Amino acid sequence: MESKIDWNSLALAVLAQYNVSAARLVFLGHSENLTFRIDTRDAENCKSFLLRIHHPIAQFRDRIWQQHAVIESELAWLTALHQDTDLVVPYPVQNLNGTFVTSVAIDHTSETLNCTLLNWVDGSPLDTEPTPTQAWRVGELMARLHQHASLWELPIGFTRPKYDCEQLYISLMELRSLVDTGTISITDFAVLETVVQRIAQVMTALEKTRQSWGLIHADLNENNYIFHAGEARAIDFSCCGFGYYLYDIASTLKHLMPGNRTSFVNGYQSVCQLPNEYQNMLEAFFIGATIDNFAFLALQPNEHNYLSQDIPYVTAKLCSRYLKGEPFLFKSR
Structure with missing residues (x-):
């Protein structure tokens, strides 16, 4: 299935279900999820998001991790952390239907993939051992x-x-x-x-x-x-x-x-x-x-x-x- 999917087109199809206008899609990687950074085109309110397509590399992890209820539960905790604490976490964005998990059909197949959009967290990873x-x-x-x-x-x-x-x-x-x-x-x-x-x-x-x-x-x-x-x-x-x-x-x-x-x-x-x-x-x-x-x-x-x-x-x-x-x-x- 990997070689038959245009992931950029699929990502744009997912974004069409959100109130987000993408100026740029930046592919980040593919492991447990396939991820993109989404940069918005509104110059007055520049903002970035993390788009996750919940489709792991073959045999990467048990399919339970891609189930709708399991993903939704992760997002419920992130939402609670955002609302209850001052911790900066990648909390989710609701789609146009008011839900956090978006299912998108894959062209020419009966299969759908669950996708999520989260607010981007600013910061830098360490390139050395922590102090x-x-x-x-x-x-x-x-x-x-x-x-x-x-x-x-x-x-x-x-x-x-x-x-x-x-x-x-x-x-x-x-x-x-x-x-x-x-x-x-x-x-x-x-x-x-x-x-x-x-x-x-x-x-x-x-x-x-x-x-x-x-x-x-x-x-x-x-x-x-x-x-x-x-x-x-x-x-x-x-x-x-x-x-x-x-x-x-x-x-x-x-x-x-x-x-x-x-x-x-x-x-x-x-x-x-x-x-x-x-x-x-x-x-x-x-x-x-x-x-x-x-x-x-x-x-x-x-x-x-x-x-x-x-x-x-x-x-x-x-x-x-x-x-x-x-x-x-x-x-x-």
Whole structure:
């Protein structure tokens, strides 16, 4: 289907259902969604938007993420964040029918694609490792997202995927298929299997309360936070779902050096206090988030060479230390 679609024409067809006059469409990329920046032509009120066509690259992610109700729920949270807080987020724009999700038919087929338009968030991504102050700001940002999630009453019908024990075991099964192809050794898979069982025990023991479990961004890495006048801003909530707040923290810590991990946690705790034994739980979720990411990459054949190199490192350097009870998260490797 990819080669048969004129994405620019489709984008213009979507925009026709909004009160937006596009002066320029700038293609941004295609991964979980196909995205464009839309620059308006009104010189007196120049404004940009983000257009998302919810059609992933083949095998990129389970189709549940493209379902109307799931997308609508993401946008409901973004709307609430915009209305309830002073956080700058990419909140959605209503179409001419007064709804947030626009379905567009693909020419010469019976298939439709869900599309959304969001307000553009000004800011710049980092091209280097964050400074300790920047890491602190990102930690503070995540805490404020969690703080809102813990207080917000979910609308009826709200539905997003979960990052829980079941998902972790699904990720493990995705990786099992790479044993047959020789991408992962039987020995390394056995280590992953053991560590998943241990992490599942940690998850089971951690009670799901409003202080520990709720809506999380789930992908707040260097590609999905930007800075504007020193302020950290979160973008791309496409992966948001229900999970432990500690899982969300650990997912971001994967992308930070040990010193900055401490700064991030300090920034987080300036808003929300973590439990006393947070380091042990964070290390479990750190490896769990790593395994979930491995499973995500396993769906992309061009990433298999990377997996064949990185999985042995993770099992030898991180999983082995975790299983022995040796702290690793805030120490240099």
